[in-house]
Amino acid sequence: MKNRLVNFIILIIIPLIVCILTGCETLNVSGIEIGKSNFIRAVGIDKAAGNGNIRLTVISKKKIPMEGSTPKSGEEASIVMNSEGKTVFEAVRNFHTFSNLDVFWGHNGFILISEELAREDIMKYLDFFTRDHELRLNAKVIIVKGMTAETFIKKGNTSSMFLPDILNALLSETDGISISKSIELSEAITMFENGVASAYLPCAELIDAEKKPQGDLNKKDIILNGFALFKNNQLSEFATYGAGRGLNWITHNVKSGIIVVKDKTGGDVSLEIIDVDRKIKPVLKNGVLNVTVEIEETSNLDEQYSGEELFVQDTLKYLEERQNEAILQEAQSAIYLAQQYGLDPFGISNAVYHKYPIEWEKMKNNWEEIYKGTEIVVKVKSHIARAYLFNNPIRSSKKK
Numbered sequence: 001m002k003n004r005l006v007n008f009i010i011l012i013i014i015p016l017i018v019c020i021l022t023g024c025e026t027l028n029v030s031g032i033e034i035g036k037s038n039f040i041r042a043v044g045i046d047k048a049a050g051n052g053n054i055r056l057t058v059i060s061k062k063k064i065p066m067e068g069s070t071p072k073s074g075e076e077a078s079i080v081m082n083s084e085g086k087t088v089f090e091a092v093r094n095f096h097t098f099s100n101l102d103v104f105w106g107h108n109g110f111i112l113i114s115e116e117l118a119r120e121d122i123m124k125y126l127d128f129f130t131r132d133h134e135l136r137l138n139a140k141v142i143i144v145k146g147m148t149a150e151t152f153i154k155k156g157n158t159s160s161m162f163l164p165d166i167l168n169a170l171l172s173e174t175d176g177i178s179i180s181k182s183i184e185l186s187e188a189i190t191m192f193e194n195g196v197a198s199a200y201l202p203c204a205e206l207i208d209a210e211k212k213p214q215g216d217l218n219k220k221d222i223i224l225n226g227f228a229l230f231k232n233n234q235l236s237e238f239a240t241y242g243a244g245r246g247l248n249w250i251t252h253n254v255k256s257g258i259i260v261v262k263d264k265t266g267g268d269v270s271l272e273i274i275d276v277d278r279k280i281k282p283v284l285k286n287g288v289l290n291v292t293v294e295i296e297e298t299s300n301l302d303e304q305y306s307g308e309e310l311f312v313q314d315t316l317k318y319l320e321e322r323q324n325e326a327i328l329q330e331a332q333s334a335i336y337l338a339q340q341y342g343l344d345p346f347g348i349s350n351a352v353y354h355k356y357p358i359e360w361e362k363m364k365n366n367w368e369e370i371y372k373g374t375e376i377v378v379k380v381k382s383h384i385a386r387a388y389l390f391n392n393p394i395r396s397s398k399k400k
Contacts (some may be wrong), residue, residue: 011023011170011320018153018372020387030087030156037102038062038079038099039061039106039107039303040058040104041059041061041106041107041108041164042058042059042108042109042152042153042163042167042173043057043059043108043112044058044112044113044114044144044148044152045088045112045113045117046116046148046150047117049144053084053085053091054091055082055083055084055150056083056088056092057081057082057149058082058083058253059079059080059157059162059163060391061162062076064117065260067145070327071350078157078397080153080154080157081095082339090125100252105134105135106134106135108135109136109137109140109164110141110142111126111142112144112152112153112204113141113142114147114149115144118230119235120234121233122230122233123233126185126189130185131262138184138185139184140171140184141188141201141202142167142201142203142224143203144204144205145225146205147206155220156220167222170222170223170224174224176244177256177258178245178255178257178273179224179226179233179244179245179248180202180224180226180227181202182202188201188355191400192233192247194349194350196203196364196367197346197349198238198344199344199345200227200230201230203224203227203228205225206220207221207223219293223234225240225241226238226239226243226245226247227244227247227345229338229345230339231341231342237341237343239334239338239345243330243337244312244334246333246334246336247345247346249330249331249356250293250334251278251345252277254276254297256272256274257272258270259299259323259326260261260326263315263319264308265308266316267304269303269304269306271299271300271304272296273297274299274385275297276294276295276296277295277296277297278298279293279294280293280294280347281294281351282354284352284359286375288376289352289363289374291348291374291375291376291377295327295379295380295381296380296383296384297383298386299382299383300387301319301384301386301387302388310387316384320382323384326381326383327380328380331378332378334377335378339376341370343356346373348376349364349367349371
């Protein structure tokens with residue numbers, strides 16, 4: 001009987017008391033009202049002209065509620081807003097002074113930083129985005145090359161193409177060419193906090209659009225073009241095109257891509273990168289550091305312009321040698337650029353530290369000078385595995 005009474009009190013009386021004492025007006029579930037919120041999808045950070053303040057440009061989407069409007073009622077239109085402040089946080093809070101909607105940052109997927117700010121000190125502009133509980137650490141960080149982030153957003157976004165959707169598509173396809181790479185905020189902060197190795201971030205720029213939709217005469221196309229390389233939290237140089245993929249070869253971030261070489265007749269041959277392995281081997285002898293970067297790559301023959309039979313032993317060896325040269329050239333272009341400016345985005349310092357931890361303590365304070373004078377030798381070994389559906393060319397150069 002006693003146990004039944006206890007169970008009755010626990011199951012009935014206590015919940016009833018809680019419900020009575022909890023008034024509706026004091027109940028707060030911290031919900032987000034969709035109709036009253038402006039969901040930020042990307043933010044650009046610039047230096048404001050004249051006063052030196054921080055200028056933020058944000059972009060979001062909202063459905064058009066009014067009939068007869070343009071775009072048509074019910075369609076989504078992008079909203080671009082600006083705000084300024086002495087700091088990033090103040091500029092963020094200042095959106096509340098004029099926006100009729102609650103600004104919600106939980107959906108922000110991109111942090112776009114102008115080249116001007118990146119050359120100053122990028123970490124102080126990222127600090128807010130790593131601290132505030134509303135922000136996402138998986139937001140992608142991109143450096144805008146050659147213009148302000150505001151210009152990039154306004155010219156890259158059109159009535160037919162929503163800028164964050166374009167950036168999502170481009171970053172999802174980076175593995176297909178391996179010239180750039182998607183880097184999230186958490187990864188970026190880890191690189192910048194390394195202290196010795198150089199951080200790098202993908203860079204984007206605008207080019208003249210091939211097709212301009214009606215009403216978008218100022219439309220520009222967006223491209224991801226290699227990386228922005230940093231020294232002491234400041235943008236130093238850009239590694240674009242071949243140097244961009246060269247950096248990915250050495251950092252083991254090449255996933256796929258096309259290498260075009262010439263066959264013996266001068267015809268173009270397209271080789272698709274299928275598999276890559278990379279090893280960094282430092283050797284410290286008599287106080288002199290030498291580094292060997294070993295790259296092993298496997299590709300498939302995916303296209304040929306000549307009618308020559310390529311899938312024979314001596315011809316395959318010839319193509320593999322040309323492929324080795326192409327990979328070597330890209331890797332060496334990245335190394336030359338990095339060593340010229342004392343930048344180590346490859347993680348060579350980490351390789352030295354892990355192999356020679358005691359000697360590293362004596363080297364780390366002078367690492368930049370040691371690194372500039374270090375011979376970095378790249379060795380490439382590639383293999384063409386197959387030719388997909390046809391080993392022989394679909395047209396023959398031999399006359400019958």
